[in-house]
Amino acid sequence: GAGVSQTPSNKVTEKGKYVELRCDPISGHTALYWYRQSLGQGPEFLIYFQGTGAADDSGLPNDRFFAVRPEGSVSTLKIQRTERGDSAVYLCASSWSYTDTQYFGPGTRLTVL
Amino acid sequence: GQQVMQIPQYQHVQEGEDFTTYCNSSTTLSNIQWYKQRPGGHPVFLIQLVKSGEVKKQKRLTFQFGEAKKNSSLHITATQTTDVGTYFCAGPGGSQGNLIFGKGTKLSVKP
Numbered sequence: 001g002a003g004v005s006q007t008p009s010n011k012v013t014e015k016g017k018y019v020e021l022r023c024d025p026i027s028g029h030t031a032l033y034w035y036r037q038s039l040g041q042g043p044e045f046l047i048y049f050q051g052t053g054a055a056d057d058s059g060l061p062n063d064r065f066f067a068v069r070p071e072g073s074v075s076t077l078k079i080q081r082t083e084r085g086d087s088a089v090y091l092c093a094s095s096w097s098y099t100d101t102q103y104f105g106p107g108t109r110l111t112v113l
Numbered sequence: 114g115q116q117v118m119q120i121p122q123y124q125h126v127q128e129g130e131d132f133t134t135y136c137n138s139s140t141t142l143s144n145i146q147w148y149k150q151r152p153g154g155h156p157v158f159l160i161q162l163v164k165s166g167e168v169k170k171q172k173r174l175t176f177q178f179g180e181a182k183k184n185s186s187l188h189i190t191a192t193q194t195t196d197v198g199t200y201f202c203a204g205p206g207g208s209q210g211n212l213i214f215g216k217g218t219k220l221s222v223k224p
Contacts, residue, residue: 031210033212040216042201042203042214042215043156043203043214045212048211055210058211091155091156098210101158101161102158104148104155105155106154107155
C-alpha cells in the first residue's frame with residue numbers, strides 16, 4: 001500500500017510568514033510523529049500523536065509551532081512567524097502504535113529567506 | 114537530557130572493505146533501532162534490538178546490542194556501493210513514541 005506522504009515537498013517562504021506542512025500517514029496507523037532534521041544531524045523529535053490527541057509535544061521548540069490531527073489521520077504542522085533558523089527538512093512518520101516501527105515520509109524541505 | 118552519540122561521523126571505504134559504526138547512549142535503553150538514510154532520502158527502518166547482548170544479522174549487516182543496553186554497533190561486511198548513506202541509531206526518549214536519534218555515520222564507498 002501507499003507509504004507516508006508529505007506535502008509540499010519543498011516550501012520557500014519569507015521570514016515572518018506562516019506556513020502549514022501536511023502529513024498523510026499510512027492508512028490505519030494510529031500513531032503519528034513529526035521530526036525536524038537539519039543538515040548533518042539526525043531527526044529531532046517534535047511531537048507525537050496517538051489518534052487525535054497530542055500525546056507528547058515536548059519537542060516543539062516554542063509556541064510558534066503547533067500541530068493538529070483533527071480526525072486521527074492527516075496531520076498539519078503549523079509554524080507562525082517563521083524564522084531563518086526554522087529552515088530544515090520536516091519529517092513525518094507513522095506507526096500502528098507507539099511501540100511499533102516508525103515509517104517515515106519523504107519530508108518537506110522548508111527554506112525561510 | 115538523554116543523548117545518543119555515534120562515531121565516526123564519516124567513513125570512507127573502498128568497495129569490499131568492512132565498515133562499523135558505534136552508538137552510545139547516556140542512559141540504559143529498552144531497545145535500540147537502526148535506520149538508513151540514502152542521500153536525498155528519508156530514514157528507512159532497518160532493525161530493532163531489544164535484548165541485552167542481542168546480535169541480529171541481515172545479509173552482510175550485523176547488529177549488536179551491548180550487555181548493559183547502553184551501546185550498539187552496526188557492522189557491514191564487504192561494502193558495496195549500494196550501502197552508501199547515513200546510518201542512524203535511535204533509542205526511546207523519555208516518553209512514549211519519542212525517539213532520540215544519533216547524529217549518524219555517513220558512509221561513502223569508492224568503487
